[in-house]
Amino acid sequence: MGACLRACVLLIFLLFSQASLQTQAQKCKPSGKLRGKKAPKGQCNTGNDSECCKEGKIYTTYKCSPPVSKHTKAVLTINSFEKGGDGGAPSECDNKYHDDDTPVVALSTGWFKANNQGRCLNKIIIHANGRSVEAMVVDECDSTVGCDADHDYQPPCPNNIVDASKAVWKALGVPKSDWGELDITWSDA
Numbered sequence: 001m002g003a004c005l006r007a008c009v010l011l012i013f014l015l016f017s018q019a020s021l022q023t024q025a026q027k028c029k030p031s032g033k034l035r036g037k038k039a040p041k042g043q044c045n046t047g048n049d050s051e052c053c054k055e056g057k058i059y060t061t062y063k064c065s066p067p068v069s070k071h072t073k074a075v076l077t078i079n080s081f082e083k084g085g086d087g088g089a090p091s092e093c094d095n096k097y098h099d100d101d102t103p104v105v106a107l108s109t110g111w112f113k114a115n116n117q118g119r120c121l122n123k124i125i126i127h128a129n130g131r132s133v134e135a136m137v138v139d140e141c142d143s144t145v146g147c148d149a150d151h152d153y154q155p156p157c158p159n160n161i162v163d164a165s166k167a168v169w170k171a172l173g174v175p176k177s178d179w180g181e182l183d184i185t186w187s188d189a
Contacts, residue, residue, distance in 0.1 A: 028064040039153030047086035053147035062159035065110025088152035091138035093120035106139035123189035133171035
């Protein structure tokens with residue numbers, strides 16, 4: 001009976017371990033699709049080479065982002081947080097616009113919404129190009145919706161984006177001609 005009990009416990013442990021590994025592997029799969037619609041004339045701001053939704057194109061949406069670590073891999077993009085900039089509406093954390101000469105960022109939905117928006121107005125450290133910069137999280141780069149007026153008729157963000165003001169790009173020493181997308185790592189400050 002003791003050997004049978006040990007075998008049963010071991011089997012249950014292995015089943016739970018496998019289920020846990022499968023859950024971790026599935027942590028950040030696409031959550032849906034969104035069909036693009038064309039922006040009304042003059043409604044999509046293409047500043048900073050922002051992309052406008054294409055009518056009929058299918059965009060992948062995500063409710064999650066990859067797990068955060070001390071060196072979370074991400075893609076740095078550029079965004080204007082100023083009124084009239086390609087960021088659209090005021091920042092979600094404080095309902096304000098922010099000067100592009102201030103190091104601020106928007107994070108993909110999964111990172112932004114973690115811990116009930118616990119990163120709002122907190123700083124992260126971005127590492128790239130042999131440098132580091134602290135930036136305050138002020139907004140969400142929405143990975144769940146897009147192609148509408150609230151999102152400046154831009155597609156949903158991928159799930160691994162740190163959307164940064166020009167101050168961040170400058171602090172990382174990236175030549176202006178290379179601004180757009182850059183592989184980075186980041187962590188909570």
